[in-house]
Amino acid sequence: MSVVSERSTRRSSQKQHSRSRGIQKRYGSETEHQMMIPQFSAAASEGVCHMDMDDTWGDNTTVITATSDFSQHVGNALPYFEPTTKVTGRRCSRWLWLISAFVLSLISIASAPLMMVTPFLLPYMSIEWPEVECPPDCQGYVLTMCVKVVLLVVALWAVYWRSAAADMPRIFLPRVALAFFVLFILFAFWLFFIVRIVLERQVAYSYIVSYSTSLLDVLLYVHYISVIVLVLRSLRPEFTISVLRDPDGELRSFPLGMMSLQEAAVQVLRLYNVHFSSFNRALESHRSRAKSGASNVSTGFKMYDIDGTGAGTLSEENARAVLEAAARRKTGGHNERLYEEQEWESRIRKRQFRLLGSTEDAFYNVQSIFPMKSNGQAAITEPADIVNAAKSVYALIQRPLMKYLRAARRQNLHSQEQILEHIQNCLAHNISPRTFLNRFTSDRMPLQPSIQESKWSIVCDRQASSSISHGLTFILRSHNQDNDSCVQLVCTVSALPFFNITEQSSSKRNFAVKGNGDLMC
Known part of the structure; x- marks a missing residue:
């Protein structure tokens, strides 16, 4: 025979167990060995042991049984996920990519002007080159090329000259593909320029200028494609x-x-x-601890194996009984959580309105000392007056403000220096008390120091x-x-x-005239 007994807390079971030990010590060892049998059963109770018992024997008798304690507890503490170890290779790859992109952009900008000035540099390299002549049409090409160089610089600065938004775990394939495409274009143009113009001694300077302008045109087209692929496609x-x-x-x-x-x-x-x-991590941790404490009260079960046939294991019937009892307790626990949430919300609202009243009184006292000007601006202009007024306001609202912040679990987000600075700004710009309290009652946290990463x-x-x-x-x-x-x-x-959208005419515009034959002439 097995008996299932629910227990509310582990502490109560420990008290009962210690009380039973005290009662057990009160009696002699003979009674303990003769009557208090660990494996108590109906067969063991029958036999040679005959004892005279009065009607109140059950009031002061302790039965030692083979006890198995089964309890379940699920921790509700907020987890913290440890970051992965810093990988030096990722940092190096990031810097390598930044340096490569900078060098590639610099080569793209300088390639066309460098091609144009190559005929002027060759004589200094002991390479014979005829005198350069640039007619008016050639000068027009040079001016066009200078404008396109400026446009390319502005385009690269506007789209790519900015800090990276994130360090991604994988290679950004479209950006890498465009970088290799630009590298291929530069290699092809420089190879053609060296082989067909420098080695074959193309003396017409207009050819060199037009060729450099063509390179700039191609680079500008590639930049347009990169804007479409990297920016517009995701919009x-x-x-x-x-x-x-x-x-x-x-x-x-x-x-x-x-x-x-x-x-x-x-x-x-x-x-x-x-x-x-x-x-709000502090508030969520508090709720998790409260839920964990409530679960500790109502999730413990103690099994008494009186016959000693269980051998420390839980049978299928007993396990089903334990699960049913746990389910009944869980279904009844939602009312307690509902009442706790309602009580917490009511306490928050009470403290919020108490804080609002104190803030309005404090601001009214300051405005009575420093009346507002006719143009709507605050009369407090001196820095010393603003600091003293802020301290007086803080002294009046400190107690209700701290009570509200502690109830809302936000006291670690607002330091005294930040509160005083906020009061000074509100008094200097004649801001209302409700607007002042929005910093503390809003679901958005106040401005924190800049986060680097x-x-x-x-x-x-x-x-x-x-x-x-x-x-x-x-x-x-x-x-x-x-x-x-x-x-x-x-x-x-x-x-x-x-979206398959069709057009239907409105029935309000269509009407039909129904005439009777007797009324028609």
Whole structure:
């Protein structure tokens, strides 16, 4: 025979066990050996042992049984994902690519002018070259070439002369392909120039200028193609991506164009920093600890194997009973969580309105001392007056403000110096109390110091250089030490459908005249 007993906490079971030990010590060892049999059964209770028991024998008797303690606990602490070790090869490859791109751009800009001045440099290299003559049409080509060089420099500066948005794990194939294509064009033009013009001594300078202008035309066309492939192609929406933040479950959707997986990851992280509310790690940790504490109270079960036939194992029937009891407890625990959430929200709103009242009183007191000017500007102009007024306002709102920040788990985000500086700015520009409190009550965190680098990783079964497609799911995992240290972004890509739009005339414009034959003349 097996008996299932629920227990609320491990501490209560330990108290009962210690109490039973005390009662057990109170009795003699003879009673313990004769009656308190570890494997208690009906067969063992029958036999030679005959004892006189009164009606109250069960009130002070302890039965030692073979006890198996089964408890389950799932930790709800927010995880921290350790970043991968720094790879020196990736840093070196990044610097190598930057240096290569700079050298390639410099060669592209300087190739055409260098071809044009080659006839003037050859005599200094002990190579005979006839005197250069440039008629008016040749001078027009030279002017055109100078303008195209300036246009190429401006185009490269406008599109490519900027800091990289991210360090991608894979090679960016379109950019590398365009770089090799430009390198091939430069090699082909220089080879043709050396073989057909320099070695064959083409003395017509207009040929050299027109040839240099042709090189600039080709480079400008390649630049246009690169803008289309690298920039414009990703601007047209082709997909929608749903971004779900773990662990709080906030969901947003954004449009995406044709791009690779790693480009989509960079775009998602940009949109995440702009459109998502700031993740409050302290509040989420508090909720997880509260949930973990509640689960510890109601998830313990203690098994009593009275017959001693279980051998420390849990039978199928007992396991089913334990699971059913756990399910009943879980279904009844949602009311407690609901009441806790409602109580927390009510406490937050009360403290928020109490803070609003204190702030309005503090601002009113300052405005009564420094009345506002007729043009709507604040009368506080001296820096010393602004600092003293800010300190007086802070002294009046410090207590309700700290209570609200502690309840909202945001006290570590606002230092005293930042609060005083914010009060000074609000008083100097005559900002209302509600606008002043928006910094503390908004779901966006205040301005933090500049972050040099944000570390994330892509978790997907496809290569990061492959293009995104319908049904693709990948995870962006944060490795930062700030508020996003335990954040994961679950991204799901879905393609936009083809919209088949037809035209139908409105029924309001069409009408029919129905006439009766008797009324017609």
